[in-house]
Amino acid sequence: MESFTERALTIIQSIPEGKVMTYGQIARIAGSPRGARQVVRILHSMSKKYQLPWHRVINSKGEIGLKEDDLFHVQKLSLESEGIKFTKDNKVNLDVYLHHPEGQK
Template sequence: MKPFTERAVNIIADIPPGKVMTYGQIAELAGSPKAARQVVRILHSMSEKYKLPWHRVLNSKGEVGFRDEEQMMTQRLSLEAEGVHFIGNNRIELWKYQYHPES
């Protein structure tokens, strides 16, 4: 596993229940601020293998990134089960739930 990928996997694995991080935030902490799309690929290809809490990763607007209705609902229900409240269909108050491991 490449160093960026390993760091991203570890960051994602450490997101606690009821908290979220953004793709860009993970990319920056993993050492490559412009690699948000790579974080998406990591989640897509490694979530099952490494049992990553993929549902705790959102876009920079605090929105669920899936366009597919079923995937969007799965992510939303998973976050709601952890106490995250949504505004409308797929957005949260990011300032309220965002995890900052560097703090």
């Protein structure tokens, strides 16, 4: 059986260009509904090694979770380059851009 980390990596790798998923959504689909912080750790420690599209993962409010100014802007510009539009208050409309892997809502 696959571990939570392996399932989360597969889910993150499958997020298509122009779509986002939330930390909690990934955790729930990977089998740990309360594992959002673990998803954060996976992204932090494994993004380079597995070439994860880390910029496509945001919080449940539709906001970029990074507080560091430079990284915030890198993530925002990366999402905008894929066609994702932000509201005036720097949020992504999850009704429009949230990715639902097959069979998951």
